[in-house]
Amino acid sequence: xxxxxxxxxxxxxxxxxxxxQRAEPVLLKSLVAHWPAVQAGRAAAAGxxxxxxxxDRGVEVFATKTRAAARGVMGYNDELTDFAFVKARMTxxxxxxxxxAYLPMQGAPAIAAQCAKxxxxxxxxxxxxxxxxxPGVVPNFWLGNALTVPVHHDHPHNLACVVAxxxxxxxxxxxQVGNLYIGPLEHTPSGAPISVVHPQAPDxxxxxxxxxxxxxxRVADMEPGDALYIxxxxxxxxxxxxKVNLLVNYWWPVAGLAEDAQxxxxxxxxxxAIKVMNALPQPQRDAWAAMYGHYIxxxxxxxxxxxxxxxxxxxxxxx
Numbered sequence: 001x002x003x004x005x006x007x008x009x010x011x012x013x014x015x016x017x018x019x020x021q022r023a024e025p026v027l028l029k030s031l032v033a034h035w036p037a038v039q040a041g042r043a044a045a046a047g048x049x050x051x052x053x054x055x056d057r058g059v060e061v062f063a064t065k066t067r068a069a070a071r072g073v074m075g076y077n078d079e080l081t082d083f084a085f086v087k088a089r090m091t092x093x094x095x096x097x098x099x100x101a102y103l104p105m106q107g108a109p110a111i112a113a114q115c116a117k118x119x120x121x122x123x124x125x126x127x128x129x130x131x132x133x134x135p136g137v138v139p140n141f142w143l144g145n146a147l148t149v150p151v152h153h154d155h156p157h158n159l160a161c162v163v164a165x166x167x168x169x170x171x172x173x174x175x176q177v178g179n180l181y182i183g184p185l186e187h188t189p190s191g192a193p194i195s196v197v198h199p200q201a202p203d204x205x206x207x208x209x210x211x212x213x214x215x216x217x218r219v220a221d222m223e224p225g226d227a228l229y230i231x232x233x234x235x236x237x238x239x240x241x242x243k244v245n246l247l248v249n250y251w252w253p254v255a256g257l258a259e260d261a262q263x264x265x266x267x268x269x270x271x272x273a274i275k276v277m278n279a280l281p282q283p284q285r286d287a288w289a290a291m292y293g294h295y296i297x298x299x300x301x302x303x304x305x306x307x308x309x310x311x312x313x314x315x316x317x318x319x
Contacts, residue, residue, distance in 0.1 A: 041164025
């Protein structure tokens with residue numbers, strides 16, 4: 001696998017623009033290494049837990065715990081009949097108590113408090129650990145032990161900052177979607193569809209095209225203080241590698257969508273198109289594929305270029 005390109009970039013107003021212009025991921029070495037939270041995480045195995053406790057206001061978080069057969073992966077069971085983990089709501093203090101209890105155990109269950117809003121659960125964290133590059137973007141945090149989240153993708157821009165522990169991201173370009181064996185679009189672990197291939201032990205007889213995806217994959221090994229920019233729709237698998245790990249991530253919308261509240265999200269448009277197209281016979285789907293390529297993808301030509309601007313209608317460019 002190829003390594004993700006690495007930058008030594010400074011946090012600041014120009015960084016967001018530089019990232020949004022990229023079509024590929026980039027590893028930003030030591031971008032947030034100066035954060036007090038990063039220093040606390042480096043001081044001791046559970047140092048980040050003590051640090052977070054200072055901001056805790058008793059707000060509940062969603063916690064996950066993998067089943068024994070899951071081998072530390074928050075995905076589906078082998079039969080694809082159920083999830084390989086359970087969910088519960090608890091306070092951050094209760095979750096941290098569980099995390100501490102598992103520290104000395106060998107083969108402890110994989111647990112995580114996932115996608116918790118920093119501003120709601122640990123207010124005050126951003127005052128000490130700001131990111132000037134993304135003013136107004138309120139991040140989420142992901143706290144847990146050694147856990148793997150299977151291949152999935154997000155629709156917005158994503159900047160993932162490792163605060164404590166080490167993480168490995170394995171990334172796949174959007175065009176690899178057919179090789180990743182993405183599971184149900186509705187019956188998902190947490191909203192985003194995920195690959196049904198087991199990350200640690202891929203069954204290549206059952207999922208042969210996954211070899212092609214791995215051959216084209218990028219990898220980023222991250223230390224505390226590193227950040228990874230993931231462009232919209234890039235698939236990624238996330239491995240938390242230590243007994244205590246904290247990641248803070250920032251999602252912000254793609255330009256054009258944020259400014260036009262009348263437009264449905266691309267994900268909703270895709271789901272609607274899938275439902276409609278699946279009702280058609282193959283010859284009609286082939287014909288519509290040509291229409292989608294011309295009017296939506298617009299890779300070869302602009303479909304409205306020969307039409308006077310006042311008559312562009314839906315073809316009018318919004319950016």
